[in-house]
Amino acid sequence: MPALVHERLDAVLAQAARDAASPLTFCRRWLGWQPHEGQRRWLTAPWRNVQVLVTGRRWGKSEVAAVQALWFAVTRPGSRQGIVSVTLDQARLSFDVAIQLCEREPLLRALVRDLRMTPFPTLRLKTGSELTVRTAAREGIYLRGHKFHRVIADEADYLSERLIDEVIRMTLADVGGQLVLISTPRARRGLVYRELQRGLAGDPTVYAQQGATWENPNVDHAYIQALRERMTQAAWMREVEGQYVDDDAAVFRWADIQAAYEGVVYELPSPPRPGRRYVQGVDLAKHEDWTVHVVLDATERPYQLVAFERYQRTPWPAVAAKIREVHQRYQCHQTLIDATGVGDVVLDEVRDIARGLVFTSRTKLDLITNLQLVIERHELRFPFIRELVDELQAYAWDDAKLTTDCVMALALACWAAGPRSSVELGPSLWS
Structure with missing residues (x-):
């Protein structure tokens, strides 16, 4: 039996050697997977020390990153x-x-030596x-302290430049490895944006590619088009067209949003602690x-976001109970809810x-x-919550x-956390 296993492994490795030169051959023979045109360009791009892929949502970034x-x-x-x-x-x-x-x-399954999911997911192959x-x-x-031949920074625009430059790049220093930056566009003039521009301008050390959601034939294009009315032009360009746009007119600056979540490591929900002052804000569907x-811990500034819940299609009595x-x-100390329209019905239950x-x-x-x-x-801190971060950036x-x-x-x-030094709400506006 061991001899048969060894022969099987040798055959798989021989097949890998034959397919090494072509990622598309690997996709076809090993995965039975057909990339769309944008993914084909990415997979067949020339090797560069830095690769940058900036696209709209649902383009297939995570999928092509896994295949590559x-x-x-x-x-x-040994990589x-x-x-x-x-x-x-x-x-x-x-x-x-x-x-x-x-x-x-089957070919890939035959190569798997070990799969560990904790504390950090790790896949080891027999190669x-x-x-x-x-x-x-x-x-x-x-x-x-880690050494890599290749690092994929997924949604890299959410990461700080300092972390990419001082930590991630240093993990590649021993072998002159490859940094892959994959992201939906966020911060114009940020590191990912600058690397993208270098690649598009012809820098021989950077390969850069952009793509719109439309490139993926597997998404419902009519559904995506219908979302346009619910998005600002800037959000549409970022989330669907995969383009960077000026954020000078943004209500919330990207640098300030990043500062709110960077370095925050506690998990949600954070349990209540005696002697703290908590407030709750609720926006109704x-x-x-x-x-x-x-829920914020408003005992002192910066406020700490300690609980976040988001749900839909829930009966009003259940919302009131929550x-x-x-x-x-x-x-x-205070719970403040949206009492607009049907919100008044919920307020009656929790007045x-x-x-x-x-x-x-x-x-x-x-x-x-x-x-x-x-x-x-910078008087607010919260763990990274993508829905919240994206809404803040897109708000107009x-x-x-x-x-x-x-x-x-x-x-x-x-x-509800108050007090407010610069803005005050007239009492007549409260329900």
Whole structure:
């Protein structure tokens, strides 16, 4: 039996050697996978020390990153690759695709030596190659001391430049390895943007590629087009067209948003602590929107976001019960909810513990201006929550067609936290 296993491994390795020169051959023979045109260009791009892929959402970045990582692991025996992102969950997206392919495809399955999911997911092949996942949390402490031949920074625009330059690049220094920056566009003039421009300008050390969501034939194009009315032009260009846009007119500056979550390592929900002052803000769902709860520890500044819940299609009595449960769990000093329209129905159920605010042009201006000041002054800290971060960046003063549930819940919580030195709300505006 061992001889048969050895012969099988030799055959697989011989096949790998034959397919090493062509990622597309690897896709066809090993995976039975057909990349779309943009993915084909990426897979067949010339080797560069830095590769940059900036695209719209649902383009297939995580999928093609997984395929490329497997090809590299199979055809470069003894290589070590890392997938890094702002959270472990984000970093695992490509890794999980790679594992699914290994489980599905016989040739790959024959090469798997070991799969470990804790503390950090790691795949080891019989070729001696390794693919591991790391989070960039705690200023990259889980990366320091490691040596990689290749690092994939997934959603790299969410990472700080300092972490990429001082931590991630140093993991490649021993072997002159490859840095792969993959992202939906966020910060114009940030590191990913600059590397992209270098590659597009012909720098021989950088390969750069952009792509729109439309390049993926597997997404519902009519559905994507219908989202346009719910997005600002800037958000549409970033999220769908995969283009960087000027954010000079943004309500919340990207650098300030990043400062709010960078270096935050605690998990949600954070348990209540005696002697702390907690407040809750709740934005209620309208139609297909989301109900969002935000709880802040407002004992001192910067405020700490300690609980975040987001759900939809829930009956109003259940929403009222959740508001009450969260309020009692944290013994909130104040709970402030959106009492606009049907929100008044929910307020009637929790009026003994909560106050309501009817959204008007004046109240929203006051709420958002207050939140703007809190974020600009770096008086708020929260763990990375992608829905919240993306809504903050996409928010515009004309928000009638935007998704704003997370922003408004946070604004309500910050208002409840008070006191406010620069903005005040007239008593007549409270319900």
